[in-house]
Amino acid sequence: MPDLHLPSTAGSPPGPGPRALRLGVAGPVGTGKSSLIAMVCRELGHELSLAVITNDIYTDEDARFLRSAGVLDPERIRAVETGACPHTAIRDDISQNLLAVEDLERDFAPVDVVLVESGGDNLTATFSPALVDAQFFVLDVAGGGDVARKGGPGIARADVLVVNKTDLAPHVGVDVAQMVHDAEHARDGRTVIALSRTDPASVAQLRGWVLATLERFRSGGLVPADPGPMAPHVHAGADGAVQHLHAGGLLHSH
Numbered sequence: 001m002p003d004l005h006l007p008s009t010a011g012s013p014p015g016p017g018p019r020a021l022r023l024g025v026a027g028p029v030g031t032g033k034s035s036l037i038a039m040v041c042r043e044l045g046h047e048l049s050l051a052v053i054t055n056d057i058y059t060d061e062d063a064r065f066l067r068s069a070g071v072l073d074p075e076r077i078r079a080v081e082t083g084a085c086p087h088t089a090i091r092d093d094i095s096q097n098l099l100a101v102e103d104l105e106r107d108f109a110p111v112d113v114v115l116v117e118s119g120g121d122n123l124t125a126t127f128s129p130a131l132v133d134a135q136f137f138v139l140d141v142a143g144g145g146d147v148a149r150k151g152g153p154g155i156a157r158a159d160v161l162v163v164n165k166t167d168l169a170p171h172v173g174v175d176v177a178q179m180v181h182d183a184e185h186a187r188d189g190r191t192v193i194a195l196s197r198t199d200p201a202s203v204a205q206l207r208g209w210v211l212a213t214l215e216r217f218r219s220g221g222l223v224p225a226d227p228g229p230m231a232p233h234v235h236a237g238a239d240g241a242v243q244h245l246h247a248g249g250l251l252h253s254h
């Protein structure tokens with residue numbers, strides 16, 4: 001496990017300093033959000049002071065996965081259990097997450113980067129720019145080559161779109177170059193990273209993006225951009241009955 005007791009900001013004056021860069025990671029269930037966070041920790045945990053918040057509806061499963069990955073001091077990984085609607089906690093009422101981020105920044109000061117993982121969902125989740133400074137949206141090739149073209153606020157306007165698990169492309173009949181091309185077109189040229197944990201060059205690209213974003217944040221050049229509200233959608237309860245309806249960022253109980 002990396003030695004995390006020597007943050008890169010060692011030598012800075014004691015007391016409250018500038019807060020950490022806060023990065024959100026959203027995307028459909030199983031596309032590799034936790035794995036991407038583990039990768040960032042593995043790549044940068046030796047040189048930066050990192051912390052992680054996971055969001056799960058009823059469990060702390062993602063936090064437990066990340067702790068067991070052994071890539072970060074387990075104390076630096078905390079879980080927010082969001083209850084019925086995972087989107088609310090990263091978009092509409094961010095208080096639980098904001099408190100968790102601020103606690104980590106205080107407990108391990110100085111922290112360079114806090115990564116916040118959203119609960120897995122469909123294609124609709126976006127973070128509030130009041131919670132994160134920049135956000136990832138993660139797709140994987142196994143979801144099909146067309147999905148990048150279909151759009152949605154995260155795909156179209158997140159700061160970086162990750163097309164993950166490119167190593168699986170030959171097995172699922174997806175042309176990665178075409179999928180990236182479609183994504184770049186849907187995103188008006190915003191960053192797209194084709195990633196696989198088995199492809200060191202792509203991992204280096206991810207690492208480079210985080211470092212460049214931290215540099216922009218520290219120099220005051222990073223202005224959080226809102227990808228836009230999630231599309232109207234419903235959440236079913238355990239018995240299948242509709243429990244929540246999201247429409248234009250509002251939450252109604254039924």
Ligand SMILES: Nc1nc2c(ncn2[C@@H]2O[C@H](COP(=O)(O)OP(=O)(O)OP(=O)(O)O)[C@@H](O)[C@H]2O)c(=O)[nH]1
Nearest residue numbers: 028029030031032033034035062120165168196197
């Ligand atoms: N082949 C391949 N599999 C990967 C890669 N990255 C992640 N996976 C696998 O994809 C599966 C899902 O990864 P997770 O990181 O748990 O995905 P997630 O988006 O966090 O999942 P939820 O939290 O359930 O939404 C796991 O079995 C990972 O091992 C990759 O680059 N290549």
